[in-house]
Amino acid sequence: NAGVTQTPKFRILKIGQSMTLQCTQDMNHNYMYWYRQDPGMGLKLIYYSVGAGITDKGEVPNGYNVSRSTTEDFPLRLELAAPSQTSVYFCASRNPGGNYGYTFGSGTRLTVV
Amino acid sequence: GESVGLHLPTLSVQEGDNSIINCAYSNSASDYFIWYKQESGKGPQFIIDIRSNMDKRQGQRVTVLLNKTVKHLSLQIAATQPGDSAVYFCAETLSASKIIFGSGTRLSIRP
Numbered sequence: 653n654a655g656v657t658q659t660p661k662f663r664i665l666k667i668g669q670s671m672t673l674q675c676t677q678d679m680n681h682n683y684m685y686w687y688r689q690d691p692g693m694g695l696k697l698i699y700y701s702v703g704a705g706i707t708d709k710g711e712v713p714n715g716y717n718v719s720r721s722t723t724e725d726f727p728l729r730l731e732l733a734a735p736s737q738t739s740v741y742f743c744a745s746r747n748p749g750g751n752y753g754y755t756f757g758s759g760t761r762l763t764v765v
Numbered sequence: 766g767e768s769v770g771l772h773l774p775t776l777s778v779q780e781g782d783n784s785i786i787n788c789a790y791s792n793s794a795s796d797y798f799i800w801y802k803q804e805s806g807k808g809p810q811f812i813i814d815i816r817s818n819m820d821k822r823q824g825q826r827v828t829v830l831l832n833k834t835v836k837h838l839s840l841q842i843a844a845t846q847p848g849d850s851a852v853y854f855c856a857e858t859l860s861a862s863k864i865i866f867g868s869g870t871r872l873s874i875r876p
Contacts, residue, residue, distance in 0.1 A: 695854075758808050759806075
């Protein structure tokens with residue numbers, strides 16, 4: 653199993669550009685999450701989804717959008733990139749039952765200049 | 766790749782010694798806690814978890830202790846090895862979407 657796969661690994665955007673961070677998982681997990689991680693800070697939840705067709709805002713949703721058309725895929729969209737969105741982005745997934753331990757992707761490092 | 770958390774507190778331990786990493790959590794209603802390990806350029810990796818009705822849980826070379834009275838969590842790593850070098854995060858869980866991550870501690874191993 654590949655687990656959680658994120659692409660791209662690195663990206664540099666200019667202010668005002670748009671991009672989509674891709675996330676796919678092959679574990680048939682219902683729950684998927686997007687976090688951002690700034691230097692010296694913990695993970696902040698951007699958006700999450702409890703199943704296909706269902707998404708909800710997390711702690712820091714402004715400037716982002718998501719969709720969940722399939723169980724496997726949970727892309728994160730940045731419409732008008734700003735320097736404040738420079739961060740490392742992690743996608744994670746888990747099943748609803750049992751413990752809350754996530755499986756994380758390897759991250760996307762985004763720089764907005 | 767470049768490490769995140771450039772200004773994290775750092776614990777430096779001699780190889781072979783035991784490591785103790787501490788975490789203070791914020792919400793007394795949190796009922797589930799997890800320790801994650803994050804190596805440079807990688808995503809966090811689940812290490813061990815503990816529920817609020819427990820005080821201690823042991824895994825392979827790792828032990829988590831929970832003190833609910835003072836809202837404190839610790840991770841003990843026995844016989845620390847070079848491969849244990851990483852940033853360690855605790856996370857407290859209130860619900861499926863309400864999971865609060867600590868900022869992390871960097872563990873550095875001296876040969």
